[in-house]
Amino acid sequence: MNYENILTAFNNGITTITINRPNKLNALNKATIKELHDAFKSADANKQTKVIIVSGSGEKAFVAGADISEFADFDSKKGKKLAKKGQEILFNFVENLSTPTIAAVNGFALGGGLELAMACHFRVASNNAKMGLPEVSLGVIPGYGGTQRLPQLIGKGRAMEMIMTAGMIDANQALNYGLVNHVTTPEELLPLCKKIASKITRNSSVAISAAIKAINANFEDSVNGFKVEVKQFGNCFDTQDFKEGTTAFLEKRKANFPGQ
Template identity: 55%
Template sequence: MAYQQIIAEVKEQIFYITINREHKLNALNKEVLSELADAIVFATNSEEVRGVLITGAGEKAFVAGADISEFQNYSLAEGKELARNGHQNVFDAIEDCPKPVVAAINGFALGGGLELAMACHIRLASDHAKLGLPEVTLGLIPGYGGTQRLTQLVGKGRAIEMITTAGMITAEKAHRIGLINEVVPQAELIAKAEEILNKIKTRAPLAIASAIKAVNASLKEDVNGFEVEIDEFANCFQTEDFKEGVAAFLEKRKAVFKGR
């Protein structure tokens, strides 16, 4: 698929996705969401990809929200379809991706932008970033998992406060309340994300995928996370990577994992 709204490239086993609508503060529209969905399918299925880095073009915004003009006249049914398709094809797909996905929040992460970051497994933010869910100022609520993932990350009280006041918070406060993993200077943001992903790249890919699946299961009411962990733990024993990891440990050398 030839992308028009995002830039996507694989370099040294890291899949870089840049939302490339700087003139619109990288706002999400249908085309961006479609391209993101396609890119995540590629990342999920590609043996070449060991990790994903998502960021926004420029220094002002990661993603400053959704493109409101596209859905201003939607009916109830159209609104439900918009949210459901976004959940399944993009946001849940990112969360369930077996490759670790890091959000490098390089500026405003508002509305759908913060929801995109929260779907990622790890979130880093530049020191000037601002985060928030302002949907109630439009007569809406977050529709791409924001009410659920924000509550999981920061707790019910803070989630309700952020959503109902529609206020923005600084990167420092977001870090303090557990919304992001780390705050770094803007110039160091991508390098920090790469540092984390480069470390992950040296670990066993199938074990990484199993760990992500098991952690995600802890948040799903209809799934017994402990049983998922038991199954995924057991599955690791039949991999070549497990044999290589144990052999390397006993031989006091670095393991060379192949994802098999």
């Protein structure tokens, strides 16, 4: 599939999605959000894809925010529709993908950019990364899940401060907060993400999908995460991957998971 605002590549079980609007610092407009949805959906449906990495073109920005020009004249009704639709087709969609998704955060990850990174299953940052949710400086709040995911990741107090001050934190502070898992140089960002991804590809994609569902359940209202874990744990026993994994262990060899 051809895209106008993103690039995709596949190699060794890893699909890389690159937001490619460098002149706009990779800002998210409606068209880019739709293309990202399509690219994530396509990669998730491809059984050869074991891990998805998302990044921004260039070193200046992962995503420097949403394209404000598209909604500057919106009223309340249009604003609610914008947030709801965006969450449904991209941010919540990414969070609940069955394929592990890594955000390679290079440069600015602001507003919708940080919200996209937080929707991914975990994040790796270059040491030139700057992260923040500056929405209150525009008279609005984060609308793509930022007020929910940031406290989950770094705690209520720190999230309150970041959102209320509209300030940015650097990569090392993000690492200290637990917002990112690793910090490296810009040159080593994608290689490190691919190294981590390659470790993931060796494991059962079916079990990983089940783990994602169980982990996410803990953050859903009115859902008992322990019950979801029990269900997903039990489901694993009926899979080809479980049979291969246990057989390989008993035979003292590496497992060759069929992904079924």
